[in-house]
Amino acid sequence: MTIAGSIILIMLGAILTWAVEFTLAGLDIQVIGVILMVGGLAGLLFGLYRLSAVRRASTTVTPVAPVDEVHTTQRRVYEERHYNDPI
Incomplete structure (x- = not known):
């Protein structure tokens, strides 16, 4: 059931x-x-809940090795989106 369908049922x-x-x-x-x-x-x-769970699961944070002598680290964030609709 979609969010719009739920709101229609409530109304x-x-x-x-x-x-x-x-x-x-x-x-x-x-x-x-x-x-x-x-x-x-x-x-x-x-x-x-389903919408927030999908958004939470699609973000991945991976640490990267130090760049210089100061030992600062960089983080790269990759966002993966999965679309379940058929083409």
């Missing part, structure tokens, strides 16, 4: 919970709205 659940006035026999619209909001919130948290 749809909020509309069903607080803005809809009609009732259906054997079906509580407000409960369905709350379920959609909780599911959207869970999807949003999972999407944000």
Whole structure:
């Protein structure tokens, strides 16, 4: 579930919970709205976690040998990006 899909579920659940006035026999619209909001919130948290985990895993820091007699070190940072979309 994408972040946009999660936000849409949260908005749809909020509309069903607080803005809809009609009732259906054997079906509580407000409960369905709350379920959609909780599911959207869970999807949003999972999407944000996944996004941060991918960004955190793609950066690699490697130390480099000293350059001169002062023994200063340089660090080179390589950023690898992996795209999972098919061509």
